[in-house]
Amino acid sequence: MNNRKNEKVTRTNSPHLKRFYYTLDQAIEKPFNWSQLGRLLQYVKPYSKKLLPAAILAMLISTLVRLIVPILIGKVAIDLAIQKQDTNLLVQLVVGVAILYLISYVANSLRIKWVNVLGQNVIYDLRTHLFSHVQRLSHRFFDSKSAGSILVRIMNDINSLQELFTNGIINLLMDIVTLLGIIVILFVLSPKLALAIMVILPVMFFISTKLRRNIRRSWQDVRIQQSRLNSHLNESIQGIRITQSFSQEKENTEYFNGINTDNFEAWRNATKRSAMFRPFVELSNAVGTVILISYGAWLIILGPTNGGIEVGTFVSFAFYLGMFWEPISRLGQMYNQLLMAMASSERIFEFLDEQPNVEEQTNAIELKDMKGHIEFEKVQFSYDDNRIALHEISLEMKSGETIALVGHTGSGKSTIANLISRFYDPTKGVVKIDGQDLKGVTIDSLRQQISVVLQDTFIFSGTIMENIRFGRPSATDEEVIEAAKVVGADEFIQRMGDGYETEVEERGNILSAGERQLLSFARALLADPRILILDEATSSIDTETEVKIQHALKTLLKGRTAIMIAHRLSTIREADHIYVLDHGRIIEQGNHRQLMDQQGEYFDLVKTQFEMLDAM
Structure with missing residues (x-):
């Protein structure tokens, strides 16, 4: 902050700002653009x-x-x-x-x-x-x-x-x-x-x-x-x-x-x-x-x-x-x-004139009746030229399975989720869903069948009803209320002054972190996706709310391919398959019992978590 405060005094000596003003001069010297x-x-x-x-x-x-x-x-x-x-x-x-x-x-x-x-x-x-x-x-x-x-x-x-x-x-x-x-x-x-x-x-x-x-x-x-x-x-x-x-x-x-x-x-x-x-x-x-x-x-x-x-x-x-x-x-x-x-x-x-880095091919097809079978074939990805986020990884997520991605911060977990939603395209390799290369399908048909619940969920200005309905604008009031009941959000909504018509402020500031997260689960459930991505979605939820979420997840995940990025053992131990990542590489995989028996990186992560809980 102090550096910022002095920027006006020292800006001409800053290499970054010199480049800024040099770029400005270059732009100004251009002739009138007819x-x-x-x-x-x-x-x-x-x-x-x-x-x-x-x-x-x-x-x-x-x-x-x-x-x-x-x-x-x-x-x-x-x-x-x-x-x-x-x-x-x-x-x-x-x-x-x-x-x-x-x-x-x-x-x-x-x-x-x-x-x-x-x-x-x-x-x-x-x-x-x-x-x-x-x-x-x-x-x-x-x-x-x-x-x-x-x-x-x-x-x-x-x-x-x-x-x-x-x-x-x-x-x-x-x-x-x-x-x-x-x-x-x-x-x-x-x-x-x-x-x-x-x-x-x-x-x-x-x-x-x-x-x-x-x-x-x-x-x-x-x-x-x-x-x-x-x-x-x-x-x-x-x-x-x-x-x-x-x-x-x-x-x-x-x-x-x-x-x-x-x-x-x-x-x-x-x-x-x-x-x-x-x-x-x-x-x-x-x-x-x-x-x-x-x-x-x-x-x-x-x-x-x-x-x-x-x-x-x-x-x-x-x-x-x-x-x-x-x-x-x-x-x-x-x-x-x-x-x-x-x-x-x-x-x-x-x-x-800015073109999307993720371009839709002119002959792209609609991905209809998605089953949710995901494959990564030697996928490599970089956010920039300086660091590789994923190193030619190959993995498979079968339709209807719950997959957990674990690892330290920066290991590549969220990158995998971003590639599945095609927010980015891989630098090398292929990402497939139901055997179809994602580059060959329309972006809307892909994302309409995927729901993402993030750690820091976004609540729009408007009513609670409108925020949940954002997942599927054509949904009826009864369907919105039913989705909220399934994930356990109906209880706190009914306690609010106007119920589902309660106006929430920008970013949902009148709601607690747990309440905002429950709304995001209701929004995701209402969208009825074939693939559900939970990116640290339970990290900001208290123990009481987590019990509700665990119960809701059984309904939410049923018949869907789910990718869960989490550190909490209670969230991932029931996963069908767990991938352990480190610096963009898969170092271990299997279910909870198999990985515990290996006593490797996953075992150490679980052990560390229990030690932290005991210390508390």
């Missing part, structure tokens, strides 16, 4: 037949009105109606402009409505796609990613795209149409004056181009700092009991302040750089106005007959000049918005 923008726009495609065309049409109508009105005011109102004192024409013009503005109001209202519906639908689809994809990723992915970093992608990064899809795309089109329309109209009205005003554009383009790289860099840094902040928040909240137990609140707060400061500085830097663009545009507007007044006044003095302009043309130019810099300013903001979206989309597509 193909990535194309991928984002693919999410708009389902709405491109109705919502998008309707929004574009409304945008074109309102833009057309904006472009027409200055001409009507300058050329018609001033040069014709006022100079010739034509009152009827002036009244007609006022009524016409009022009608045009009413049409523009309706068009803008519809545009805002339609683009917001479009944007929210796109964000909904993108978030759903990302969440669904993450759920299908292999365990290796979650081994290397923190929950906080995943949460940032699904929530913050997608939220940052919301403005792009709700307003950005349509506003971009509207500003481009407005700019092109203004340029054409200005050159039609007076090529000389238009050319004089446009002379500032190349300088503006050159300077704004220089700003883009720094702006993009700063927003990418914001996303990375947010990810670090959220990761730490998630870790701190989940580990709050440990933090308080060791009185480390102050140290944890100091470390959080360091990360929060980095996040604050990243936002401040990004905002400061982005804010430079608008004042620059306003400065350009000021220069353009000076040119308009000085050169435009001289052209008015010359008059139309000498190559000059009329007063109405000058007024129209003034209107268009004000309108001209406005879309340019918005385009600058749009570019900043686009850079933010690209920084977020890079992180979103990083996850979407």
Whole structure:
């Protein structure tokens, strides 16, 4: 914790963090990814037949009105109606402009409505796609990613795209149409004056181009700092009991302040750089106005007959000049918005491009009517390149047998269970069920017939009824209650205020460890699996609860292949076959009596357990 506290001070001297910032710099130097923008726009495609065309049409109508009105005011109102004192024409013009503005109001209202519906639908689809994809990723992915970093992608990064899809795309089109329309109209009205005003554009383009790289860099840094902040928040909240137990609140707060400061500085830097663009545009507007007044006044003095302009043309130019810099300013903001979206989309597509390590073959078959006969043929497995978890082991678990896996921590017991559920694929060798290589069957058909009860069972927010039904969502209330009765959970459930409708908090904090484990047994029984994996499932249960569990297991294990990973003798002594593992190798096997007679490693484990019980 103390190392964490000082990380902000020493981070530039840390080799790990140097690699972190080097990787960040490498990512930032990449050019603008147009193909990535194309991928984002693919999410708009389902709405491109109705919502998008309707929004574009409304945008074109309102833009057309904006472009027409200055001409009507300058050329018609001033040069014709006022100079010739034509009152009827002036009244007609006022009524016409009022009608045009009413049409523009309706068009803008519809545009805002339609683009917001479009944007929210796109964000909904993108978030759903990302969440669904993450759920299908292999365990290796979650081994290397923190929950906080995943949460940032699904929530913050997608939220940052919301403005792009709700307003950005349509506003971009509207500003481009407005700019092109203004340029054409200005050159039609007076090529000389238009050319004089446009002379500032190349300088503006050159300077704004220089700003883009720094702006993009700063927003990418914001996303990375947010990810670090959220990761730490998630870790701190989940580990709050440990933090308080060791009185480390102050140290944890100091470390959080360091990360929060980095996040604050990243936002401040990004905002400061982005804010430079608008004042620059306003400065350009000021220069353009000076040119308009000085050169435009001289052209008015010359008059139309000498190559000059009329007063109405000058007024129209003034209107268009004000309108001209406005879309340019918005385009600058749009570019900043686009850079933010690209920084977020890079992180979103990083996850979407992640492929499961456990891949389902295109010709995979459904494993129907599983019997539960499991075979390992010279299976080797490594979680990484540095350590082999299993060394070419071969074993057989016959249908309906109860198999126990015992051994010291890190001997490979849980790895075998993970390979049976195909959370990982073996590095070498083959894992078969009913003679079928697991790589050739569909993952859903395999896992739907396997239930896993872990040492640290997970209870979801919701009712007790919903938590048990998670094992089989189609189960009736009566089936849920029956499963709870079989495993002995009904007794404590009935004592709770609302019985099966009692709301349990996140992770089931209102329940004891034993009660949570009983619910997990009920959940597993309700799923009616052909293979049941109990991974230290009784280690956190008291003696009284264990008696209930032992009774429940007789019903739970009947007719099923069961793999039990446990240290308690009472849990494994009745197993049909016991495999003793050490550093990824099977060193002994047989039933309880046979292994005790051998007086080997298993005998020593049992003896040690009895000695510990006697000492207590």
